[in-house]
Amino acid sequence: MNHKKNFLALVLGVLLICAAGQSSQAQQHKSKHSFEIKNGSFLYDGKPIQIHSGEMHFARVPHQYWRQRLKMMKAMGLNTVATYVFWNFQETAPGVWNFEGDHDLAEFVKTAGQEGMMVILRPGPYACAEWEFGGFPWWLQKTPGMVVRTDNQPFLDSCKLYFTKLAEQVGDLQITHGGPIIMVQAENEFGSYVAQRKDIPLEQHKAYTAAIKKIIDEVGFDIPKFTSDGSWLFKGGTIEGALPTANGEGNIHNLKKVVNEYHGGKGPYMVAEFYPGWLDHWAEPFPKVSAESIVKQTEKYLKDTVSFNYYMVHGGTNFGFTAGANYNGEHDIQPDLTSYDYDAPISEAGWATPKYKAIRTLMQRYVHYPVPEIPQQIPVIEIPAIQLTQSANLFDLIGKMKPVENDTPMTFEDLNQGYGYVVYQKKFVQPIQGKLKVDGLRDYAIVYVNGKQVGELNRYFKNYEMDIDIPFNSTLTLVVENMGRINYGAEIVHNLKGIISPVTINDMEITGSWQMYKLPMTSFPEITSGTSQTTGNPALYKGSFDVKDVGDTFLDMQDWGKGIVFVNGHNLGRYWKVGPQQTLYLPGCWLKKGKNTIEIFEQQNDKKHTELHSIKTPILESLRLPEKKGA
Known part of the structure; x- marks a missing residue:
């Protein structure tokens, strides 16, 4: 019996020693690296480094391909990956959070670390990025008293919950805890928003951004913070205690001058969005940026120790209904393409473009770390003929559905629907002819009378009206599509979808028993x-x-x-x-x-x-x- 006790005591002692050793190793691993902003430099393990980053949004790439895309970045000569986190991609319905599969932020960060990449986190809460509503969940607009991107308590409370959820996922993946995340951004391009929202006093804008940084600090992000704006917009966009970085700034003298002004007279200096391509809209030419110009500018940064982040190094795809829309005076809305190829160095499908190879050649001349070989391209196939053996008329389908009825057309938001389509129908017991106007169309509609197509209305082309002839005892139908909520600028606060104002014929409002059929197309x-x-x-x-x-x-x-x-x-x-x-x-x-x-x-x-x-x-x-x- 005593022998057994002695043996058990010996085993227990060995286990305790092993556990202590593992704990010690874990502690050593967690304190292996450090990152800080000090003495005008980015310091990694106490030594100055230059950040050579590329932007890739994990939400735009199937998770099965994350590692291949990160390997492509590494082989281009980069040492860092930057990614937005889109709030509406993580909170997919009110109170429903998804951090699995393509939504698994932590797994993406871990994979980047395994590939030897540092990570820059850009969680917003506003992202832009040509993403639906700039990353905001659509239902925020339904919350009484809430105003996004303002010093508004209901909004800040929602932001705190969002940031808390992110910290639960990746807090332990910060470099201060042994992970690869080195910096986190507070808000995004807020200086441009200040410039457009002059109706709000600057001190209120500043109170909002200070509150966002405070929330990020409080939930457990204990790494350096930064802001990102055009260099001419730093007055409105910078936050006390965060490093200001510039977007699209090619003039290094201007970059250093403005950073010095807002950061105690010293660097480090970083172009947080260096554009090797550009965004694309439907119905507009696909913009191109030459490889020669990007290589030339990259070399300037490399020579002058300016850190940079290619936006985008790999764009990916706006799958589903994730594409947003821009807004300007010429077009009420500019819907973003499904492809987010961006004319980036790594193509939408993960291919090495001539631009990629030119940058890689340059980087190999300047960096002091090894640049691996370009990984093998994912196989490409061609499917010669896909037979479509079944089809159905949408109007037959909705005939089996129960509509929502209201005296006037309801918005998507009032119907508690975020994306997809709504079919609006109105029965007329008396004939009517004249000018149909749908000034509140958001965003695209095909118009039918008794099931026969009679026209199209389109917000992009500012086509909100048409001649209409509705006979006795007939049905007017509008199949309305949400083409993506505005993702940039002052109009982001006006983002309702569907039909958002009265429908008129000959300037008379059409009311009484509108029927609406919801088609969110989630499946x-x-x-x-x-x-x-x-x-x-x-x-x-x-x-x-x-x-x-x-x-x-x-x-x-x-x-x-x-x-x-x-x-x-x-x-x-x-x-x-x-x-x-x-x-x-x-x-x-x-x-x-x-x-x-x-x-x-x-x-x-x-x-x-x-x-x-x-x-x-x-x-x-x-x-x-x-x-x-x-x-």
């Missing part, structure tokens, strides 16, 4: 069997196809009008014949060997479709504008 509606679609009506198509070997591909939508595509349940995003994007990126990780399903919602449906093809290269520069207003 594709079921098609039972057959081919019951009608040309000229919105249609639902379904088919299947087999693949022997999976790989990336691009669905060729040049023969289609406007709509969305699901493959194996994944919403690939919007297509629209106006271009310039004419293909949809289909990641191979969403395919499976053998049978795959495809589902398409085609809004315009000017002709019957029986098949679809895929091709090996994307079409992103084919603009096909209509000859007259509409689309």
Whole structure:
């Protein structure tokens, strides 16, 4: 018995020694590296470093591809990855938080660390990024008394909950806790917002940004903070205790001058958004930035020890309904493309472009750390013919649905719907002719009388009215699409969708028993069997196809009008014949060997479709504008 006790005591002692050793190793690991802003420099383990960063948003890339994209960045000569965190991507419904799969922020950060990359976190709460509502959840607009991006307690309370959730996920992945996150941004490009919202006193703006930084500190982010603005906007955008960095600043003299002014007369100096490409809108040319100009500017930064972050080094894709929209005077709204290729060095599908190779060659001349070989490209396949064997008329589908009824049209938000489509119907017991006006259209509508298409209205082209002839005992139908909430500028506070103001005919408001059918398209509606679609009506198509070997591909939508595509349940995003994007990126990780399903919602449906093809290269520069207003 005593021998057994002695043996157990010996085993216990060994275990305690091992545990103590492991604890000691863990502590050593957690204190392995340090990062701070001191003496005008970024210091990593006490030594000055230059940050060579590239922006990649984990939300725009399937999680199965994160590592390959990070390896591509590493092989371009970068040592850091910057990523936005989109609030509405993490809180997918009020109080519903998703940190799994493509939403797994912590896993992305860990993967970056495993690949030897430092991480810069950009959690907002406002991001912009051509993302729906700039990252804000759509339902914030429904909260009584809440005003986004202001010193408003209901908004700040919501922000604190959001930041608390993020800290729970990645707080232990900060460099102060042994992880790879070295800096966190407070708000984003707030100086430009101050410049546009002159109706709010500067001291109130400053109170808001100070409150955001305080929240970020309080929830447990204990690493250096920074702000990011155009250099001419620092007055409104800088925050006490945060490093000011500049966006798009090519003049190093100007950069140093303005940072010195707002940061105690010294650096470090960083261009937090250095643009190797540019954003893209539907119905507008695809902008290009030359490799030569980017290499030339990069070399200036490298020579002058200016840190930089390529925005974007890899853009990815606005899958589903995640694309936002910009706003200007010429167009009420400029919807962003599904592709976020951005003419970036790493293409939408993760390919090394000529721009990538030119930057890589330059970086190899300047950096003192090893630059690995370019990783192997993900295989690309071509699917010659996808047969669409089932179809249905949307109007047959909604005939089986229960509508919401109201005296006037309701917004998406009033219908408690964030994205997708709403079908608005109004029965007329007396005939009426004249000018139909939908000044509150948000954003695109096809108009029908008794199921027959009679016109299109379009916020982009400022086409809000049309002649209408509604016979006795007839039904007016508007199929309305939300094309993405505004993501930048003062108009971000005006982001309701659907029909947001009275519908008139001959300047008389049309009221009384409007029926609204909700089509959020969170999943594709079921098609039972057959081919019951009608040309000229919105249609639902379904088919299947087999693949022997999976790989990336691009669905060729040049023969289609406007709509969305699901493959194996994944919403690939919007297509629209106006271009310039004419293909949809289909990641191979969403395919499976053998049978795959495809589902398409085609809004315009000017002709019957029986098949679809895929091709090996994307079409992103084919603009096909209509000859007259509409689309």
